[in-house]
Amino acid sequence: MAGVRNIPEIMHRTLFRTVSLLGRGQSVVLGRYFDWWHRTPDPWKLATDEYEHYKYRTTLEQLPDRPYRSILDVGCSEGVFTCMLAENYPEARVTGLDISARALERARARGRHLADRLSFARADLLIPTHNDTYDLVFCAETLYYLGREERLRLAAARLGGLLAPGGLLVAVHPWPEARRLHGHLDSAPGMSKISEHVDEGTHRPFAVSIYQAES
Template identity: 60%
Template sequence: MIVLRQPRRETGPQPIPELLHRALFKGVSLLPPGGQAVVLRRYFDWWHRSPDPWRLQTDAYEQRKYATTLQVLPDRPYRRILDVGCAEGAFTHLIAAEYPEAQVTGVDISERALNRARARPGPPLLSFTRADLIAYGQPGEFDLVVCAETLYYLGRDDRLRLASARLVELVRPGGLLLLVHPWPEADRLYTYLGDPMTRVLHHVDEDAHRPFSVTVFQSQPGPDAAAQP
């Protein structure tokens, strides 16, 4: 496994707003999965009443994460790419431009966000679909599944377990799961990925004002792996 680190700095405890944010979504995850999806859809539609509410397309920190993610992503052919929790498609458009021959799909729970993602010009193989991660079903079809800054919205451990199982199912045998989340919180969020995935790369940027990790897991190759192009 490859482990990369930026220069170390003291990270300290999470700030109070982050802790309150996590507590809110733990409460929402007490609902059944369908009810949780309804609340999250309304929550994110409300946030996206104005364009790019978290400045994902312009903020220097976000651009640093995107550049780092693309830099450490293993160089291999990707025919089908899925970006889970894509919001208005800031990173989805970047990775589609990086791999113009790949069929790239962005998935998010907010239709308002997706309408803005669709309005931006992009490669012909780029598309966007509204779906909840836990209910989304195209198992084993993607060479690369990306999930960034999304898992902590799922709340409690049982819901993280369901989301992790879904992410694993979406990756084809031998494919990659790319996760980008705050560090060291990411270590807890990835607890439930389990044996079907092997961690092959772990990059930690501790020098950012909000430290983050870029982690790549590989699915176990299938019996016909040698026949894969």
């Protein structure tokens, strides 16, 4: 039965490996794809699903206890976790990035009460238009959309380039698929893995891997 349950995710991954053959055209396709998904609010129930909130709490529990002045959430969708970050770190400037304009409209509405230190921008991780650096960067449930290994290698380099000296990157993806998705992060120059938490006690196991940039 486990194999049967995994068929939709296998088909999902195959689709995005095919889309990645488009090169720069991948950005256009992904933008339209996620705008279509967001034709109705919160299509993945990120605001209400207990599993998602458990994953958010577990992720935050893995972070070193230190001040964070600037935080980036890559692939923020409608900003559920991004707003949680802004609420948990009131001293930080928090930014959410996503490829879907429609998702970002709802993210801005959700975070309106935090607008003095919370912002959102449309961007593609693989196209270097966003060049600020951050103390803390999150990339969750995003890398499998990139497809081929060369795209994952490019993403690892881009994520590393978003870190300020000594900054942390937190990657959160399904386990054991995270072994492959995080593989290029493991070998990326300029940063090293400092911890990994694998949670296999849920219906959809996940890994939280944390990397630190060189100071």
